Amino acid sequence: MKPLGPIPEGFVAIDGELAIAGRKASDLVAEAGRTPLFVYARERLDARVAALRAAMPDRLAIHYAVKANPFAPLLAHMAGLVDGFDVASGGELALVEAAGIDPAKVSFAGPGKRDAELELAIAKGVTLNLESVREAERALEIAGKIGVTPRLAIRVNPDFDLKGSGMKMGGGAKPFGIDADKVPALARRLVDAGADWRGFHIFAGSQALDAAAIIETQAQTLALAARLAEEAGVTVPKCNLGGGFGIPYFPGDKPLDLAAVGNALAERFADLPAVLRDTAFCIELGRFLVGESGVYLTRVIDRKQSHGEIFLVTDGGLHHQLAASGNFGTVVRRNYPSAIATRFDAPVEEEASVVGCLCTPLDRLAEKGGFPRAEEGDLVAVFCAGAYGASASPVHFLGQGPAAEVLI
Numbered sequence: 001m002k003p004l005g006p007i008p009e010g011f012v013a014i015d016g017e018l019a020i021a022g023r024k025a026s027d028l029v030a031e032a033g034r035t036p037l038f039v040y041a042r043e044r045l046d047a048r049v050a051a052l053r054a055a056m057p058d059r060l061a062i063h064y065a066v067k068a069n070p071f072a073p074l075l076a077h078m079a080g081l082v083d084g085f086d087v088a089s090g091g092e093l094a095l096v097e098a099a100g101i102d103p104a105k106v107s108f109a110g111p112g113k114r115d116a117e118l119e120l121a122i123a124k125g126v127t128l129n130l131e132s133v134r135e136a137e138r139a140l141e142i143a144g145k146i147g148v149t150p151r152l153a154i155r156v157n158p159d160f161d162l163k164g165s166g167m168k169m170g171g172g173a174k175p176f177g178i179d180a181d182k183v184p185a186l187a188r189r190l191v192d193a194g195a196d197w198r199g200f201h202i203f204a205g206s207q208a209l210d211a212a213a214i215i216e217t218q219a220q221t222l223a224l225a226a227r228l229a230e231e232a233g234v235t236v237p238k239c240n241l242g243g244g245f246g247i248p249y250f251p252g253d254k255p256l257d258l259a260a261v262g263n264a265l266a267e268r269f270a271d272l273p274a275v276l277r278d279t280a281f282c283i284e285l286g287r288f289l290v291g292e293s294g295v296y297l298t299r300v301i302d303r304k305q306s307h308g309e310i311f312l313v314t315d316g317g318l319h320h321q322l323a324a325s326g327n328f329g330t331v332v333r334r335n336y337p338s339a340i341a342t343r344f345d346a347p348v349e350e351e352a353s354v355v356g357c358l359c360t361p362l363d364r365l366a367e368k369g370g371f372p373r374a375e376e377g378d379l380v381a382v383f384c385a386g387a388y389g390a391s392a393s394p395v396h397f398l399g400q401g402p403a404a405e406v407l408i
C-alpha cells in the first residue's frame with residue numbers, strides 16, 4: 001500500500017459522508033447537477049487569511065496570486081479578504097476587473113507581456129512588474145504614446161533561491177525578472193523618464209514548508225532590495241517580498257510554521273535599513289491562500305480488477321487535476337490526499353488505485369491507496385484542489401471538457 005497525503009484539518013463526516021462547510025458531498029453534487037465538481041469553501045478561505053494576518057506583522061500587505069485559482073466567485077470573495085492581486089496575463093487582468101477589483105490594487109508580472117497587454121495595464125493604472133530591460137522600454141514608449149504616467153516596478157531575478165522550494169523561480173539564468181546587476185541603472189532610467197516608480201518585486205520560489213528557509217529568503221530579499229535601492233539612489237515605495245508559503249500535499253509533509261515566519265519578519269521590520277524605512281511591504285500567495293479550500297469530487301464509474309489490483313475508474317482525471325496525477329512539475333509521483341467521500345468515516349478495507357477516465361496511463365488520482373471498499377456510484381474526494389486544479393489542467397484533452405465549480 002502507498003500512503004496518501006494528509007487530509008487538511010477540519011473535514012468531518014456527516015451521516016458517514018464527507019462534509020464541506022457543513023454540506024454533504026452528495027448534496028453538493030446533486031445541487032451542481034453533475035460530477036466532476038470542484039467545491040471551494042468560503043469559510044476555509046476566511047479562516048486561512050485570518051490566520052495569516054494574525055501571524056504576520058500588520059505592516060505586511062497580503063496579495064493574492066490569481067494564477068492559483070481564477071474562478072470568478074472565488075476572486076470576488078478574495079477581494080474582501082486581501083489587499084491586492086497579482087496577475088500574470090491580460091486575461092487574468094480582465095477576470096480581476098470583472099470581479100470588481102480596483103486595478104490600482106493590481107500588479108502584473110510575467111514574461112512575454114504583449115504590447116496590447118502593456119497598454120491596457122498602463123491605461124488602467126495597474127503596476128507593471130517589469131521582466132526585462134526591453135519590456136521596460138516598451139512600457140515607457142507605450143505610456144508616452146497614450147499619455148499616461150506608467151506605474152512601474154522592477155521584478156528582480158535574485159541571486160539566491162528559496163530552499164526546499166517546489167519550483168525554483170530565482171537564482172541563476174531565468175526567464176523571470178531582471179538580473180540584479182542590471183537593476184540599479186534601470187531603476188534610475190525609470191525615475192528619470194518620469195514613471196511612477198513603484199519599487200521592487202522579488203520572488204524566489206514556491207511551495208516551501210520549511211519556515212527557516214522562508215525566513216532566510218525574506219532576509220536575503222530585504223537585503224537585496226536595500227542594496228539595489230542604495231546603488232540606484234532611489235527610494236523604494238513598495239517592495240513585494242514574493243511568497244513561497246506551501247501547503248502539505250504529500251505523506252510526511254507538515255504545515256508551515258506561520259508564527260515563526262511572522263515573528264522573524266516582525267524583527268526584520270523593526271530593524272530596517274534607512275532606505276526601506278518608509279517602504280510598503282507585501283507578499284503574494286496563491287496556493288497557501290486557496291489550495292486547502294478546495295475539494296475535487298468525482299464519481300466511480302467502474303470498479304475493476306486487473307492482475308489482482310483494484311482500479312476505481314472515475315469520471316474525473318488529470319484533465320482537471322494534472323497536479324494530483326503527478327504531472328505538474330513533480331519528479332516522483334506521490335499521492336495527494338484523497339478519500340471515498342461517500343464512506344468518509346469507514347475504515348480502510350482494501351488497496352485500490354483511483355484512476356481517471358482518460359485513455360493514458362498518466363491519469364491516476366491515487367495509486368495503491370488504502371480505502372474503504374468503494375462501488376460504482378461512490379464519490380471520491382481529492383483534497384488540496386483549490387489551487388492549480390481546474391485552470392491548470394489540460395481540460396480539452398480527450399474531449400472531456402471542464403468540471404463544474406462552486407463556491408459555498
Ligand SMILES: *Cc1c(COP(=O)(O)O)cnc(C)c1O
Binds near residue numbers: 287
Ligand atoms: C506562481 C506565482 C505566485 C504564486 O505561487 P504560489 O506557490 O501559488 O503561492 C506568486 N508570485 C509569482 C510571481 C508567481 O509566478
